[in-house]
Amino acid sequence: MIDAPVRDARIRTTTTCESRSMQHAGAARNLRAMAAVCVTALGLTLGLPAAAASALTATTPATPAQASVPYRIETVATGLEHPWSLAFLPDGGMLVTERAGRLRLIDAAGTLNPQPIANTPPVSEMSQSGLMEVAIDPEFASNRLVYFTHTYGTKQANNTQLSRARLEGMTLADVQPLFLAKPAKVGGSNNGGRFVFLPDNTLVLSIGDGFDLREQAQNPANHIGKTVRLNRDGSIPRDNPYVGRPGVAVEIFTMGHRNMQGLTYDATAKRLFANEHGPRGGDELNLLAAGGNYGWPMATQGLDYTGARVTPYTQMPGTQPPLLVWTPSVAPSGMAVYTGERFAAWQGDIFVSTLVEKSVRRVKMMAGVPTGEQEILFKELNARIRDVRDGPDGALYVLTDEQNGRVLRIVPQ
Numbered sequence: 001m002i003d004a005p006v007r008d009a010r011i012r013t014t015t016t017c018e019s020r021s022m023q024h025a026g027a028a029r030n031l032r033a034m035a036a037v038c039v040t041a042l043g044l045t046l047g048l049p050a051a052a053a054s055a056l057t058a059t060t061p062a063t064p065a066q067a068s069v070p071y072r073i074e075t076v077a078t079g080l081e082h083p084w085s086l087a088f089l090p091d092g093g094m095l096v097t098e099r100a101g102r103l104r105l106i107d108a109a110g111t112l113n114p115q116p117i118a119n120t121p122p123v124s125e126m127s128q129s130g131l132m133e134v135a136i137d138p139e140f141a142s143n144r145l146v147y148f149t150h151t152y153g154t155k156q157a158n159n160t161q162l163s164r165a166r167l168e169g170m171t172l173a174d175v176q177p178l179f180l181a182k183p184a185k186v187g188g189s190n191n192g193g194r195f196v197f198l199p200d201n202t203l204v205l206s207i208g209d210g211f212d213l214r215e216q217a218q219n220p221a222n223h224i225g226k227t228v229r230l231n232r233d234g235s236i237p238r239d240n241p242y243v244g245r246p247g248v249a250v251e252i253f254t255m256g257h258r259n260m261q262g263l264t265y266d267a268t269a270k271r272l273f274a275n276e277h278g279p280r281g282g283d284e285l286n287l288l289a290a291g292g293n294y295g296w297p298m299a300t301q302g303l304d305y306t307g308a309r310v311t312p313y314t315q316m317p318g319t320q321p322p323l324l325v326w327t328p329s330v331a332p333s334g335m336a337v338y339t340g341e342r343f344a345a346w347q348g349d350i351f352v353s354t355l356v357e358k359s360v361r362r363v364k365m366m367a368g369v370p371t372g373e374q375e376i377l378f379k380e381l382n383a384r385i386r387d388v389r390d391g392p393d394g395a396l397y398v399l400t401d402e403q404n405g406r407v408l409r410i411v412p413q
């Protein structure tokens with residue numbers, strides 16, 4: 001599903017869909033050949049947990065999960081313009097990004113500072129583009145380092161950039177670009193832009209397929225439609241899966257993705273999960289493992305926006321099937337594993353915020369594996385939800401994707 005409302009993407013699909021489909025039909029033949037070469041030549045040992053290999057791919061609606069305990073929704077802050085991401089600070093405050101390029105501070109008392117944090121880099125806000133993810137360094141208390149993603153470049157040539165800076169009061173100091181996805185793409189769609197820290201001091205960052213570059217998701221020489229794994233200073237971990245392979249981008253961690261806007265690491269199960277927008281239908285939840293190929297656009301359960309098939313294949317040997325599929329599209333955005341004490345029934349479950357369904361999906365998990373049960377939460381908000389976070393206070397936090405966006409906290413009733 002496109003990250004609607006996307007003005008330029010919709011216009012393009014209604015005006016150029018026929019030629020686009022024909023281009024893709026030819027390109028699909030090429031990429032199947034390419035992918036066969038890649039999968040064989042790379043010959044990767046994926047080391048995927050057994051659960052991934054035997055994953056049951058289910059479409060929505062899934063069996064309803066047992067109803068949650070009663071909850072109450074509290075408003076933390078309002079007046080945020082299309083907030084995208086939320087990071088908790090050790091002092092009880094929060095950082096929130098606004099897509100237009102502002103980084104905002106909510107202090108420990110819950111007050112939104114009327115001034116944005118100074119010295120954020122300029123961003124080009126186009127449809128889905130702008131300032132996206134924010135996270136603090138795992139050692140923030142001692143180094144004050146903040147990481148964020150934003151779109152870098154022009155409408156005709158842009159891509160997702162990861163940057164790092166030191167937070168000094170209400171200013172960013174020493175703003176340093178760490179990684180810029182290549183090649184550049186046109187327009188503001190399918191940027192990816194989420195990242196998550198892993199316990200081994202690296203981070204994994206999602207890069208979308210740019211909407212028009214879908215075949216490149218199978219090209220191991222670039223970053224389009226991939227996740228990349230980096231050290232915290234932007235350098236390349238020596239144990240990345242493609243290191244030492246000629247012609248392959250050494251930053252790549254996984255490939256064959258469309259547009260991943262949610263990443264979360266389950267520290268208990270020691271598993272990295274990603275959600276991904278399909279085209280029309282075929283939104284996915286995936287378990288990521290080093291070197292994995294997740295199939296796009298060779299295999300998908302979604303259709304093109306014209307209603308045509310993207311590919312004849314819903315699965316393909318050598319690619320990893322999703323753990324779950326959402327058809328029709330829910331448009332998954334943020335994602336979190338709930339670890340708190342306040343909702344005992346939710347512990348270990350994955351929460352996926354959605355834009356089109358205007359909900360949060362609770363994906364019931366057992367030892368890091370989906371049970372097949374899901375619960376649709378927070379429909380009463382009637383709002384596109386951009387992010388969901390596991391708060392250090394045991395509450396669940398969500399951001400609404402609105403002109404007058406909100407930070408909301410969900411606590412037991």
Ligand SMILES: [Ca+2]
Pocket residue numbers: 256284294295296299300320321322
């Ligand atoms: Ca896939």
